[in-house]
Amino acid sequence: MRKIQILGTGCPKCSTLMANAEAAVKAAGIEATVEKVDQIADIMRMGVMSTPALAVDGVVKSAGKVLSAADIKKFLA
């Protein structure tokens, strides 16, 4: 079971990234949870300064970008 986290304090871009992550999980056909991290203290603890950011299994993969579903799928391989 993989864990995808979307870090952001609720801007429209965060929701887009969230939707893309869910689409990527479906396309990859794997078991994964997609969760929101929207508390600023949690976001800072992960060392992220630009939102939205995406982490897979606790490791930050991208910050400040809205990745496409295809981009996210590469991180799940």
Added chain:
Amino acid sequence: MDKFDIRSPGLRKYRVAGVVGLALWWLVYRSLAPFAAWFAYSLCGLTKGTHLGATVEFFVFESPKVLMLLALVVFGVGIVRSFFTPERTRRILSGRSESAGNVLAALLGIVTPFCSCSAVPLFIGFVTTGVPLGVTFSFLVSSPMVNEVALVLLFGLFGWKVAAIYLGTGLAIAILSGWVIGRLRMEKHVEDWVFQTHVGDAGPEAEPDWPARIRLGLDAVKDIVGRVWLYVLIGIGVGAGIHGYVPENFMASIMGKGAWWSVPLAVLIGVPMYSNAAGIIPVVQALLGKGAALGTVLAFMMAVIALSLPEAIILRKVLKPRLLAVFFGVVAIGIMAVGYLFNAMM
């Protein structure tokens, strides 16, 4: 290393596409003026020198011109920004002394990708890892004020001189207001929880290769031009109407040099306005032709672009009211100084 070097043979098709694209862009750009004249006077059959003719020609010439400039510059800036991340900027600025740090922060504010929705995490990330408070503010002022959309519109509608003045004075305000805030020693007016926040290390992010950088540039064009094109068209449309129909010197009494109160009033009106810089600049350009003074116009644009109510609400989470007020006050005074300076000089 090959795929990170633009000269590598594997990237030949990108170089060819770039040269061909730029040549096409230039050809179309050069044909806009004759096309607009042909459209207004031959196709629509309007008479040269009439209000309607001038309005149509202005609109048909200016709107594609500004949008084409915007697309080109946003693409270029998108590529440049792929070399900078907020994390890298923080490492450069961390532990810098003031003065030199303020200058560097203002310059990095131009090239670092930053959206006001990330202002809070960026602020915390900067001040908790050794970037001085004043240096952080220089970044926070220059980043929205000196932005590519404003510069392109100023260049396209006013010419390179006004764009350069805007760039220079915008940087000066960012450097000086950050320096002043640093001198005022206002660290205790940052919300207490900010310095207690534990900031982790995200680890290195993968460096994008050239195809990825080009894609980032194209994404930026899609995002920014997609967001502002309507405002640009409406702005140029209203501007075209003003050009054609509002009498000369109409604005001289309200926004002219003679009215000393016009600069503070322009700033006061400009601060609550937000993100419609793309639509406001063309209107303001038209007003300039009707007798408004350049300094007043510059002050108004800077106030619209650099200071906004939503930004104040976002920053209130990390700044106590007094520091927030000082921040807006110092920047607003800087903008007014620029306004008076140019009204006195020109």
